[in-house]
Amino acid sequence: MIFALDLEGCIAPEIWPVLGATYRLPDFALTTRDIGDFDELMQRRVAAARRAGITLADLQKLAHAVEPYLGAREFIARLRSMGNVVIISDTFHEFSDPLAAKLGGVNLFANRFELDEKGIISGFKLRIRGQKERIVSGFKSAGFKVAAMGDSMNDFSLLNSCDLPVLYRPVDALRQAVPHGHVSDNLDDALEYFEAAKRRLDETGDLR
Ligand SMILES: [Mg+2]
Known part of the structure; x- marks a missing residue:
């Protein structure tokens, strides 16, 4: 089985809302519970990260703290x-x-x-x-x-x-x-x- x-x-818990709250980026905070099309959701998150100049390492510090x-x-x-x-x-x-x-x-x-x-x-x-x-x-x-x-x-x-x-x-x-x-x-x-x-x-x- x-x-x-x-x-x-x-x-x-959802990781992206944690990132959204910390960086005050509404496009981060949306989840699959809000937008069913995952590709669209990810495009918005990636674009928001690029606009704000946030690196993956920055995001990982928060993501890795999620319990x-x-x-x-x-x-x-x-x-x-x-x-x-x-x-x-x-x-x-x-x-x-x-x-x-x-x-x-x-x-x-x-x-x-x-x-x-x-x-x-x-x-x-x-x-x-x-x-x-x-x-x-x-x-x-x-x-x-x-x-x-x-x-x-x-x-x-x-x-x-x-x-x-x-x-x-x-x-x-x-x-x-x-x-x-x-x-x-x-x-x-x-x-x-x-x-x-x-x-x-x-x-x-x-x-x-
Ligand atoms: Mg889920």
């Missing part, structure tokens, strides 16, 4: 006792690798930045965008059952293609788009739901 989790808004939600580390440890855990996120390795380490060294699949000669972000390589469904189908074709958890529309393909979707404090649009998903408002509830599914899987061979 594989647990494929979104990062920001599920097991850690997981309380209980998130334990949540992941419990999931790991039942299966493999991967985080599939629209975040960037340059921001979130330390967060993955704080969560117990969990596998992170994320995007990468491109930098100019001054160390300012000039672009980005989206390894994850449009790939979430393919990653899930890869796991499935390798014989795994896939449970997933996400909070925003950028998790739609992940949640819609997995065997067991959990919507974590979801935006309304996601709730409507994945009506068969289990809605959780806290990590204890999500864990309980995953544990019950794992018991069913062991007993009947199916998650549902």
